[in-house]
Amino acid sequence: MALRTPSLRRVARWVPALCVALAMLVLAGCSPDGYPQTTLAPKADFAELLDKVFRRSFQLATIVFFLVEGALVWALFRFRGKPGDAEPEQTHGNAMLEVVWTVIPAVILVFIAIPTIQTIFKTAEAPTDNPLVIEVTGHQWWWEFRYPEYNLVTAGDMHVPVGRTVDLRMTTGDVVHSFWTPQLAGKRDVFPKRDNRLWFRTETAGLYPGQCAEFCGTQHARMAFQVVAQEPAEFDAWRTGLAAVGAPADSGAPAPDSLVAQGQQLFAMKGCVGCHMVTAVGAPTMVGPNLAGIGSRTMIASGWLPNTDENLARWIMNPQAVKVGVLMPNLGLNDEEATALVAYLRSLRVAPAPAAVATTAAGN
DSSP states (O other), X not given: OTTXXXXXXXXXXXXXXXXXXXXXXXXXTOOGGGOOOOSSSOOBHHHHHHHHHHHHHHHHHHHHHHHHHHHHHHHHHHTOOXXXXXXXXXXXXXXXHHHHHHHHHHHXXXXXXXXXXXXXXXXXXXXXXXXEEEEEEEETTEEEEEETTTTEEEESEEEEETTSOEEEEEEESSSOEEEEOTTTOOOEEEOBTOOEEEEEXXXXXXXXXXXXXXXXXXXXXXXXXXXXXXXXXXXXXXXXXXXXXXXXXXXXXXXXXXXXXXXXXXXXXXXXXXXXXXXXXXXXXXXXXXXXXXXXXXXXXXXXXXXXXXXXXXXXXXXXXXXXXXXXOOOOOOHHHHHHHHHHHHHSXXXXXXXXXXXXXXXX
């Protein structure tokens, strides 16, 4: 017993570290704000197809694991050597055993391969049920979404109607990116000068986080977006409201000396108009994201910061401090100018605004 004590003490020293590591591993699987980036809670038909293949493969793998490990443990105890045992008979091949352990894995692979191939062909089909076409373009490091059916363009948040198939036509304006919404569909790489496609239909309204899943530069990890799934009536209200943002008939509301009007003047004087559009109807692709509706988006800086007045001011005053390497320069704004610009950008909102954003804006 005295010989074993130092060994046990050495092992005991590692127990707290192992407990901490295990706790950190468990916590790493948790997600704040109820927005899990998980494939284990599918909310669209495409994701459900993938989930079925995964679960079937996992179930078969689990069965194989317990059978193989069980047979191994049984053999270790059943045929373990004992003192005085004679040398066992030497076996140099067993044709029946070799056939069995070849056929069984082959059969298991067939059970995995058939549904996998069926799912590959199913997810590669082009939807024919009057889908909503959305043209997706990846940029370093933000996402642009165009709706040809409505002649609208937006960025950051992709709005989709519940119950209608969405047909994504995807490309990139620079390097290779990868479009991934874990709860709605699989990953699709997007390439320059090439269209790749992805479709899905969700029946559950909500916010679904997405992410670029292909390393694309310094801020790859901060190239996020959200899919906003809405009931058809809410989606129609959103697209109608987005079309009105920044329109000439809508821009005469603020008084000439108002904070919003001052911010609008600064937006032009500081050169922001050279990189951003503030209207969504028929807007061309610019260097920076389209800002129509930014006042009512839930996130800014491509999904990196919650859309609050404080974060918006922080972003426009020193974007390089938030996301190093972005094309947006430091314009040398003072606090008063930043406040005016925030007021103007906040006015570029879709009415009615989502409740979460309205609450956030009112609290600032």
